[in-house]
Amino acid sequence: MADPTPETSPETAPHTLISESEIIASRRAKLKRFRDELGFEPYGQREDGLLALADARTRFSEDAHAAFDAATKAAKAASAAGSAAGSVVDGRAVVRVAGRVVQHRDMGKLVFLFLRDATGDLQVSISKSAVTTNAWELAKHADYGDILVVEGPIGRTNKGEVCVWATAVSLGTKSLAAPPEKWHGLTDAELRYRRRYVDMYANPETAKVFAMRARIVSRIRRFMDARGFLEVETPVLQPIAGGAAARPFTTHHNALNMPLFMRIAPELYLKRCLVGGMRKVYEINRNFRNEGIDRSHNPEFTAMEVYEAFGDYGTMMELTESLIHELANSMVDERRTAGLRAETDGPEGGPVLPWGELAINYAKPFVRVKFEDLFRRGAGCEMRDFKAVRAKARELGLHHEAKLDDWLVVNEVFEECAEPLIDPCRPTFVTDYPSAVSPLTRPSRSDPALCERWDIFIGGMEVGPAYTELNDPDIQLAKFTEQLKGADDEESTFRTLDEDFVESLRVGMPPAGGLGIGIDRLVMLLTDSASIRDVILFPLLKSMAPSGDEHHDAPPVGKIAT
RNA sequence: GAUUGCGUAGCUCAGUCGGUAGAGCAGCGGCCUUUUAAGCCGUAGGUCCUGGGUUCAAGUCCCAGCGCAAUCACCA
Numbered sequence: 032m033a034d035p036t037p038e039t040s041p042e043t044a045p046h047t048l049i050s051e052s053e054i055i056a057s058r059r060a061k062l063k064r065f066r067d068e069l070g071f072e073p074y075g076q077r078e079d080g081l082l083a084l085a086d087a088r089t090r091f092s093e094d095a096h097a098a099f100d101a102a103t104k105a106a107k108a109a110s111a112a113g114s115a116a117g118s119v120v121d122g123r124a125v126v127r128v129a130g131r132v133v134q135h136r137d138m139g140k141l142v143f144l145f146l147r148d149a150t151g152d153l154q155v156s157i158s159k160s161a162v163t164t165n166a167w168e169l170a171k172h173a174d175y176g177d178i179l180v181v182e183g184p185i186g187r188t189n190k191g192e193v194c195v196w197a198t199a200v201s202l203g204t205k206s207l208a209a210p211p212e213k214w215h216g217l218t219d220a221e222l223r224y225r226r227r228y229v230d231m232y233a234n235p236e237t238a239k240v241f242a243m244r245a246r247i248v249s250r251i252r253r254f255m256d257a258r259g260f261l262e263v264e265t266p267v268l269q270p271i272a273g274g275a276a277a278r279p280f281t282t283h284h285n286a287l288n289m290p291l292f293m294r295i296a297p298e299l300y301l302k303r304c305l306v307g308g309m310r311k312v313y314e315i316n317r318n319f320r321n322e323g324i325d326r327s328h329n330p331e332f333t334a335m336e337v338y339e340a341f342g343d344y345g346t347m348m349e350l351t352e353s354l355i356h357e358l359a360n361s362m363v364d365e366r367r368t369a370g371l372r373a374e375t376d377g378p379e380g381g382p383v384l385p386w387g388e389l390a391i392n393y394a395k396p397f398v399r400v401k402f403e404d405l406f407r408r409g410a411g412c413e414m415r416d417f418k419a420v421r422a423k424a425r426e427l428g429l430h431h432e433a434k435l436d437d438w439l440v441v442n443e444v445f446e447e448c449a450e451p452l453i454d455p456c457r458p459t460f461v462t463d464y465p466s467a468v469s470p471l472t473r474p475s476r477s478d479p480a481l482c483e484r485w486d487i488f489i490g491g492m493e494v495g496p497a498y499t500e501l502n503d504p505d506i507q508l509a510k511f512t513e514q515l516k517g518a519d520d521e522e523s524t525f526r527t528l529d530e531d532f533v534e535s536l537r538v539g540m541p542p543a544g545g546l547g548i549g550i551d552r553l554v555m556l557l558t559d560s561a562s563i564r565d566v567i568l569f570p571l572l573k574s575m576a577p578s579g580d581e582h583h584d585a586p587p588v589g590k591i592a593t
Numbered sequence: 594g595a596u597u598g599c600g601u602a603g604c605u606c607a608g609u610c611g612g613u614a615g616a617g618c619a620g621c622g623g624c625c626u627u628u629u630a631a632g633c634c635g636u637a638g639g640u641c642c643u644g645g646g647u648u649c650a651a652g653u654c655c656c657a658g659c660g661c662a663a664u665c666a667c668c669a
Contacts, residue, residue, distance in 0.1 A: 136631055211605085213619075215618085
């Protein structure tokens with residue numbers, strides 16, 4: 032980067048619309064002083080040989096520290112007694128570290144500060160007598176949020192704090208923003224989401240959750256790969272949004288002048304992979320649904336879908352149970368390492384992980400209950416006794432019951448009465464759903480009113496469904512057609528029959544089991560996070576209204592494709 | 594979409610019955626070579642979310658709007 036030209040000096044002419052508080056003005060003044068008077072490049076440079084702060088801490092040696100301490104004291108005593116002091120041998124490891132300043136205590140001729148990186152905090156102690164004048168001035172006037180690079184031996188203070196005794200200090204990056212409160216951190220939920228980059232360093236728990244998320248997803252991939260599944264990537268931009276019944280986001284391809292949808296599910300493409308001959312495939316990727324936002328819904332979310340030729344919903348059940356059990360075990364290990372609450376000796380042999388007020392027991396086998404049995408327990412009548420079911424629906428105040436098909440009423444009564452009976456502390460497979468509410472599922476051969484589908488519930492949340500996939504093109508076409516008939520005007524603008532998919536079934540898709548798992552929800556459960564926003568780095572928020580501009584949502588025409 | 598709550602300094606929060614806008618941290622100036630939210634002295638900092646209304650007087654009461662949160666609804 033070239034030096035800033037004087038006439039556009041950023042210290043005096045910030046070209047942002049953000050008003051400059053005096054806090055920021057003073058930081059700009061410091062930036063100028065650090066650069067012009069002290070000779071530090073305010074935006075740093077390449078640094079080789081940096082240790083993560085946690086790794087630097089492990090280089091501390093009690094023996095080396097004690098030996099150096101004793102030698103220093105002896106030398107001092109000798110010097111005081113007038114005898115010649117031999118040179119002190121310093122056996123302490125020298126480390127070079129970088130981090131953001133999160134504590135700064137100026138004791139006059141000694142400065143203590145805490146640096147923070149993604150691995151944790153480490154104290155740096157800077158004695159005026161141990162560094163150059165310029166480094167001393169930099170350390171003394173460093174602001175919260177500045178990134179410093181420090182080198183020196185690692186030892187202890189008198190109070191026992193492991194620290195780097197700086198021999199060199201330089202500027203990694205000057206921070207020009209007012210920092211959050213150093214003790215309370217950033218607590219305002221809105222600010223935490225809008226300024227996640229501050230939240231991540233100010234609240235280390237936030238960064239930890241995302242590190243855990245990364246490990247969970249990585250373990251899922253290893254699990255799937257070890258079982259011989261091939262990871263594939265299918266279109267996010269789809270001409271027809273299929274595979275689920277959700278409202279899609281719409282977009283447009285200019286060169287082809289073609290409307291497109293952001294996918295609501297990858298299902299129909301993954302099945303085409305089976306038609307093409309892939310036996311076992313999975314995809315972990317984003318889905319987009321243009322619907323409401325709450326603690327368990329974000330408009331874009333990550334899902335894993337899995338398809339296994341010649342499997343069925345039982346195959347998928349075993350896979351899901353093993354995967355989630357294994358993930359829970361790994362989280363127990365992680366939590367123990369971190370000194371957090373977790374057990375492996377639950378009533379059924381654990382692992383047990385906390386989720387809010389709940390202690391969820393992931394012991395195998397997970398609970399299995401048939402839809403029909405759970406319905407009977409919850410509603411107090413047989414689900415096939417539609418008269419009784421409708422009476423129950425009216426009793427529950429489901430006033431639009433009359434307009435609905437029998438099985439849809441069954442489904443609503445189930446959600447109202449039966450789902451609450453599921454123990455939130457035990458992962459539970461609800462199996463054998465009514466065929467009528469599962470258009471992509473193969474009907475059960477022994478009982479065509481039912482189909483080979485389960486949903487897994489954990490902590491009261493629906494984490495994912497699995498099917499024995501419907502691969503009869505004629506039945507599939509009939510189900511799609513029927514579904515389209517029920518669509519209202521609005522739905523029909525985005526709901527279209529995917530004829531190519533039906534054609535692929537005519538080519539022939541092997542019998543298969545398929546599975547979908549909401550990764551965000553699973554991560555919520557495994558990391559004890561209450562909201563999906565706590566496991567998505569940059570969750571969608573309403574944009575801040577630019578004052579006085581009513582047309583801010585109109586795109587700047589002509590500025591898009593440059 | 595509905596209901597409730599919240600919105601005050603950069604951050605975390607007080608603000609009584611409607612009567613001069615407050616604290617801590619951060620900032621600025623000073624002191625301090627062993628601090629652990631360091632401490633001490635001094636100092637500066639406000640569109641009380643926005644817009645109306647009631648009133649002699651509104652951060653406070655009323656109405657509308659915006660944002661966030663929780664609960665519900667929606668979401669096979």
